[in-house]
Amino acid sequence: MLFDKVKKFSIVFSSPPEFGSGDVVSGKVVLELSGHSRVQAIKLHAEGIAKTRFLIAADACYYREDVEYLDLKEELLHADNGELTTLSAGIHEFPFSFQLPERLGTSFEGKHGSIRYWVKVKLHRPWATVKKTRKEFTVIQPIDINTPALLAPHGCTKDKKARVWVQNFGQVSIRAKIDRTGYTPGEVIPVFAEFDNSTPRPVVPTVYITQVQTYINEGNLKKKQVVVTTLQGDMVGAHRRQMWHGCAIKIPSVVPSILHCRTIKVEYMLRVCVDVPGTSKLCVELPLVMGTNRLHPSGNCTSTSVMNNQYSGNQKWLDHAIPEQPVCHKCQIRDSVTCKNTTTKFIVNKLL
Template sequence: MVLGKVRALAVYFDSLNENNLPAFSGGDPVSGRVVVEVTGDVRVRSLHMTARGVAKVRWTESRNAGANTAYTQNYTEEVEYLHQRDTLIGDEREDGGPEDGVSVLHAGVHEFAFTFNLPQMALATSFEGKHGSVRYWVKAELLRPWLLPVKVKKEFIVFEHIDINTPLLLAPQAGSKEKTLCCWFCASGPISLSAKIERKGYTPGESIQIFAEVENCSSRVVVPKAALYQTQTFYAKGKGKQIQQLVSNLKGDPLLQGKSQSWGGKLLKIPPVSPSILDCPIIRVEYALVVYVDVPGGLNLSLSLPLVIGTIPLHACSTRTSSISSSCSALSWLGLPERPEAPPSYSDLAISEARRRECLLGCDGSDGLGEDPSSLLTYITEFRYLPPPLYSEVDPYPDPTEVSAAADLRRPDTCPSR
């Protein structure tokens, strides 16, 4: 028997996405092959496949005392989402002798299939951050007698799907703020800012429509701006570490004193970024749109609108739902003016006094039995825009019976005897 060597050990996945990457979600089956290429006969004790998924956080803090380091504190935390081990060749036991359960692989290429299911639970999305990461991988390990093991590891991607077509993520986000610049000897007018966006949930590649109003009553020239920020928060041993990164931004025109500026749907595109991570106990990835006014020589006036970056894009039928839920603030997103037109003037719609008297007499003289039902609608339509009548002590349309009775009382010959 000619002893050979292991030329290659590799892991391949059967299912790849449109970007030729192995990507899965919670509950999905994962299948693939472990490929071993040998140049001759190779004695093998075992070949194991291990699938793991781990969220891990780690950072170090040190405190200096003069020229010396007083102490160094390590913060480490780990959460395991997946751990599965399968034996492809040999025995599961690893405590046997070097010759126990030895198999022989002959020269050539050998493939060993594997399959497993991801847990039916909320998995953390694959992520790489400065102080932590969420990683999933398949590791193959080939053990041979009297030789060092051969190992290979291949990572795969897990997406915890976030559907933005939910009422919470379709709700509009809005806010307003005002700031006055002043000192001991002078005071300037306020700077006001109001902004809104059509919904809370977006997916990478979409553009955020920003509706904003900025009014500058101060004595300085200010610039309205908008920026999308990603905030990474890491937790370990009861302590948190936070990092904020700029994802995308845009800038408006400079605003002079006494001027105002409106953004009627200014677009800010979302680049390819990691989805929000909201359920992992040690790593959170959150997003916020910050609309702010850059004030030279002073603190900026800023307004933060929280966002959620999801994986399932907006459905066509959800667009109308999100617009209806926004009530008045959604008028602009529906293509309607934000300020409705004023109602018509009563003076333009009021009818003449003769026409009014004619309608009243016509209604009083009808018994309603053989009348056309549409006449009531005509009456309502005729008078729906009429202003209320002017107050007067004299009835302009007295009852004829009451008028004749009052005239008789005023005659001297009809007065009752004392």
Template sequence: MMGKLKSFEIVLDNNRSVFHPGERVQGKCVVDVKGELKLKALKIFMRGLAKVHWTEPRSTGTRLGSYTEHYNSEVEYFFKRQTLHGADIPDQPRETLSDGRHEFEFCFELPFQCIATSFEGKHGNIRYWLKGELEKPWAFNHKTKKAFTVISPIDINKQEYQLPVENSVEKSLCCWLCISGPISVCARTDRRGYCPGESIAISADFENHSSRTIIPYATLHQTQTFFANGKSRLRSTKFTVLTGLPITPGNRATWDAQLLKIPAVSPSIINCGIIKVEYYVKVALHIPGAYNLSVHLPIVIGTVPYRRFSPYMVSYPRVIEEVGVSYFDSRMLPVPPPYREMSPPLPAIEAPPTYAETYSGAVDIRDEDDDDNRGVNMGDWTYTPMYTYVYGYRYRPPPAYSEIDPNPVTEDQASNVAEQSSNTRL
């Protein structure tokens, strides 16, 4: 009597679901058999693919009616395979799996460069998955599939992402022959780079010299751009909304670090040739009976959370070169701690990043070649992308700039440090 396949699934080590470029993806294929099962080979594949597809209606201009035009594009990042059991050679003897549970280990390595962050969009996706295939003699092959998230790092601690973004706009309302005073918006963010879970601190100045009551508000927007066959398709999504108090005629209002929460969204995608994901903050004024006045502040959603200054960080002394003589600036040298027998505790190690399921939820990862009319697919064929998320984030405004040193070095401390430095050199 021929054996029966009870279950067939892919299990990743430590139940990992998020990986970074250059890391190893390893785990095992688990096959549970009732009786004895004959097979030719057990294979596993790992693939990374960016895919775009959308349709547009077209008219022929004749009685033939209309037709649908398809736009498709693909970028394959990698395709790897391993044979875990049996032989991938024709006319080889068949293998037999005995009754019970069998585990077959595998290990792949992701490319270190040139792969984009996982993404699921309206007209395309960037997807990475493992597929196991159990080849049986004189029967349909059984398949199982497991997708995982790849995050291409964007470190928002870089200087380019720490600079604020600012924009302003002004207009006057026109009613018949009357022109009102100007309405203006000047808005800025505290920085350019953020991670999901953080809040964008928006500062703004609103002036209303018109005869109408206006309402300020801010929204977070995502734009998805898909490219195929020389054309592009754009989709925009609005997330969090922040609304301010009405501003009556002749008055002004100010926002001082109003917080706009970032949900669990995909990071910005800027290194994929056929899919681009961008974000901006829209700060606007709702004007009754007229077009709203707004400014766009482009931001970047990253993957490496913002690191605030740690009190355990050490500043190295500044060395000044002057006419061939090196000496230390005594004000830059830290005052040595008092002697103690017990070593001080080590600084706390920064916690590893945490991840959250994307707001859009699970998707079906079946492709055209995963047709299951014969009921041979096994396991869970759904997938939910996981992205970096900062839990418990609390906004802390940056310290005000001051020419005065908050921790001045006294003359006695400076002289002691200089004397110790001189003795060390001797």
């Protein structure tokens, strides 16, 4: 039987299986036989699908949707005039090549959905079951952070009163700013912030980088937030003020932002928070865009990249899931406390 004669049936890409929109995907199908065999056809099918699956408990409905990004078919070997092709024992290679569309969703794996791409090949032979092989590949939708919108600084101010029952005990305010919105994984974000604590209790500031996954189906949304890394500052004493002059938080290896997919969005934010006594947490949220093209040397921003993490290289963000417990770093401040009505300079050490 032919099934017993097939020693190897696999897909080999010509380059690492990581491609951008519009790139040409090429490779070969390798078929190794232990003896002469007759073959009807070898068919290739390249597919890309964005899937969402989630439950909305409020209306007891389960939503699912598939969006097709890629659907290409090609026959690598077919019978002429209905005659079968006889292949000799040994290794046979069948090259293939196809071009990806210009706008594709970046490969992604989430709790309620995914964006996946693969090549599937079927071997058809008489009087035998169809033999199949499949291999996935990664697609990146480029995001260039070197645009005016993503290079512009962004800041926000918020305050909240501390209460015990109906009595006020002062308030806590946060002023936070980052030098730009667009970053790439591996870079360090310097966070500039001022914390004014006029309450009788100390507070501890913390900064988070959060990934926000949004799954969309027929107008229904399902969101999931994942903290990818945190940085904790020193305590701000009662009736005191503290300032951060570029407290550094490093971006781990994460998937780029996905902003133009119909069913899945992946966005990021930097959150600077303190727990206010007697009430809920006070947070300032600054949007982030995770790009694929690093900051040009001519950029006028103060932060620099600390890793050469080009997306054409090792796709660590696909190989490693985001940890349930993010790594928490301590922001080291040598002289961070100032009196309420005076200002004192201080130094912030960068993370090692």
